[in-house]
Amino acid sequence: MTGRVLGALGALLMMVAMPSAAQARLQCVAFARSNSEIQLTGNARDWWGNAEGAYARGETPRPGAVLAFRATRAMPMGHVAVVSKVVDERHVLLNHANWSRPGMVERGVMAVDVSEAGDWSEVRVWYGPTKSLGMRNSPAFGFIYPTDLAAADAPIKHKG
Template identity: 50%
Template sequence: MTPPLGRVTPAAGFTLLPRPPILPRARPALVKPSRSLQCVPYARELSGVKLRGDAWTWWNKAEGRYARGAAPRPGAVLVFSKSQRLRRGHLAVVAEVRSSREIVVHQANWLNGGWIHRYSPVRDVSQGNDWSEVRVWYTPGRVYGSRTYAASGFIYPQPESAPVLRQVAK
């Protein structure tokens, strides 16, 4: 189990999870829900993108249903590619765009404990500045993780289902 840092509060249950509050420069935090969560249902609920299946399959499943791209936007779903480390891929929802190379996401089960990770920074480390390779904040250590993860890109929710999140202009 991952040791909690920051403010940790139990959630009432997945369907009753409130949308994360929008806070100026909120710090990364781990939240223990009443039951373990996976990234797919959490991203679906938070973003409004109504896809199913393993996280890595969302990229192809979104084709023709949702706009996709390489630019982060608040409310978009970042799709991590399938790899030896991420056998089912991973999903994270963009909460804030801090710069062309850094975003903040909300995600579930990043460290395989079923926890919700709020306000986790993610950095684009790709050669082409295209978000195809990223590093994710390691909240317990308060540093960026040492691993680089391949990403397929961003799925943009339809306007009527997009959550109200923000972009910070720099």
């Protein structure tokens, strides 16, 4: 084989062995940003702080809001999910990515407020592999509201 052929084969092998951007796993932040009107940057754990002054925040679930989870040992980057439907004060349906399996998108999955105060500071979320509301409570900051929801007539309880 000539050097040209070997070089071409080497380049081809590099393309096959190296993952492309299209093969990258979808993360919750990219999913939330593309499926909501909340346009924040940074890791999910930073969205609550990054929203200050740009978006209203609170503890009242509303469709279109982003539920921001705190970082934990199990979730060091935190998590964000888009509320697709409010079932009642303590139950919502979420659309999100990278929860049950790496890169997996889930739509219309149940999340339950399990906090004693009813303020969405502790949440259980549907976990696909166990077909249940997960094995642990996950701490959350609360909801980040798109501009149009912040002006809605229902009061928003603000959290610091």
